[in-house]
Amino acid sequence: MLKRLPITFWATVFVAVVCLSLVAIDGWRSLNARDELLAASERITSNLARSMAQHAEDTIAAADTSLADIVERIETDGAGPPAIARLHRLMEAQVARLPQLNGLFVYDESGRWVVNSRPVMNLAYNNADREYFEYHRTHPDRSPHIGVPVVSRSTGKWVLPVSRRLQRPDGAFAGVALATIDLDYFTRFYQSLDIGRRGAVALLHKQGTMLVRRPFDETRVGISIVNTPIYRQFSAGGQTGTGFFRSTQDGELRMNSYRALARYPLFVTAALSRDEVLEGWRRDTLLHSFGVMLLALLLALFGKRLIQQIERRLQAERELLQARDALESLNRTLEKLALQDGLTGLANRRQFDVTLGKEFSRAARAGSELAFIMMDVDYFKQYNDLYGHSAGDDCLRAISKTIRTLTPKRPGDLAARYGGEEIGILLPQTGVAGAQAVAERIRKAIEALRITHAGSPNGVVTISAGVAALVPQLPDSLPAELLEAADQALYAAKSAGRNRVHCAPPAA
Known part of the structure; x- marks a missing residue:
């Protein structure tokens, strides 16, 4: 009975099967490409967060090293005129050497300026009202303290204060040593990152305070983010993580990776706009789907050219195999790089x-x-x-x-x-x-x-x-x-x- 069916029937069935297969394969390819694109975006944001965390760690560590040296000198040499003169020269040199530093300062127990890194020392200011001063006055902890950003009284710039406690031999509070990091230093670094038109990166305090963000808006410096989805996940999920979060700043849905700093109570976030990431994929999918539909129509109209279409299909499969082989070779290369230390060239x-x-x-x-x-x-x-x-x-x-x-x-x-x-x-x-x-x-x-x-x-x-x-x-x-x-x-x-x-x- 099957033998009596006309060849046109089999040709019609064949063309229908081919057309449906093309549509299904195209749909699978598009979905798979979308998943791979999102996975690549996750890797990009994760790498960005790792780079930002290292940058912030190094920036603050350099400032903290200068602070530790100042504290040791003050507590060892005292605050007499010769010691202050030597310390002033040292502080000027440190600020000149470290581009992230806005200034170095020392305050006595009442908040008066004792010495600073300015070429001409104006000692008329009093910083007893600052958050970091009150913190050290009431906390005997000798570790560095990172406060909320403030506008510098000496330069008028937004700065991030990093401070350490000074104390007398009997443990009594003797003042504060302060390093101020120019927020523009972070902003310039964040501007150099390729995060697209609608991406965002930020440096935040673990207590839930916004320190620096790109795009920068000074009205949002120091605001609380404790009620945002990303902060809730960070608080509950450990030191690193990735996910889609809708920003409370601008409503944008982003692929967001966060990472905590190893030595300081800060964490960073790096985010790419989901719509922006998928924008090219949508355009490609639309064009590709239109092409597949057109091809299916041509197959229906020109069934006699099935052999030629099959050859094109085989060619497409060969190209896919070449792409797969190239991808496998690239993965092997990346796997080798993942086992090598980037600085020394030795095994990691x-x-x-x-x-x-x-x-x-x-x-x-x-x-x-x-x-x-x-x-x-x-x-x-x-x-x-x-x-x-x-x-x-x-x-x-x-x-x-x-x-x-x-x-x-x-x-x-x-x-x-x-x-x-x-x-x-x-x-x-x-x-x-x-x-x-x-x-x-x-x-x-x-x-x-x-x-x-x-x-x-x-x-x-x-x-x-x-x-x-x-x-x-x-x-x-x-x-x-x-x-x-x-x-x-x-x-x-x-x-x-x-x-x-x-x-x-x-x-x-």
Whole structure:
């Protein structure tokens, strides 16, 4: 019976199936493209939030470092005329060196200006009415305090106050040391971020106060956001998060990522407008759907050209396969980059943890030794203080290049940035003596770089290293034991005078 049906019927069925398939595939493709676009937007906002958090952390940390130095000098040297004169010169130099600083100030216990960073010190002002002054007067806490933005009495600019308490030897309140960060510094950085026409970024206090926002509106500086959806989720959801929130500022629905600062009671948000993100996708979908409909109509009118249409379809599939292969290659590249430290070019902590677990298990099965070298740059904080963080980064890169060159290239050998200026080297099938030889070669090579370091007794940059090795015995041994032993050996090397290699005693 099926054989008696005309070929036109089968042609009609075939064309109908093809047309419906095209429409369905196009709909699936459009929905999938939309999901991928939103996922990409989530990654972008998350990366923006991470960058903003790091920027804010570094900005405030630099100001806080200056404050800590001022507090130490005031409490040690006192407030006599010679000490104040020296402190005034120091404060002027600090403000000139740090572009984010609007000014540095010291107030006595009554709020009167004692010294500041202005070339001509006007001591007529009194800041006892400021929120940060009242906070330190009633709180004995010596940690930095970040207040609400205020308009500076000396410059008329919006500033973010970062302050520390001064106190007498008996613990009594003796005044306040203050650093003011120009809000324009944050605004300029936020203006450099590509967030589209309707995106928004902000720096906020964990207590729910708006500090800085792009687009900037000075009437909204210092307002409370405790009743907004994003603050409620931040308060309940931990340090990081992402979601769609409708802004209470302008009513815009945005993909919003937030991240808390590690050392200060602040968090940042980065948001892209949902409509703006999908604007191109809507236009592309409309045009693409129109094309698919037109193609379906042409297929219905010109059924005799089915073979040509099938060839076009095969060509489209080949292009999709090429796109998939290109995407897989890109994903492999991104995965490799995700395991590398961006500053030093060494493996990052994530890759180190994975490799340590694998090599620890392999050494346990084989009954072989596994060695670990923990290295730390001597007096690196003083290096940063003397030459700046940019020079510190260059120093770490030079050291890391030397370590990469001298690290053995066997399978399983790994040099990784363990954290800050700490670098670890994992050496499978190596005992303490072999690891000590590797560490000593590296120590000598780094000393031979002759990187000038005025803050080190050696006059150049050096490293200290701790070496440990063990034969893992599962399930009694843990990777942390190897790390702890190397860390203790490193501590012993530093205690013994630095610029040396110390080996941990054999495991019991």
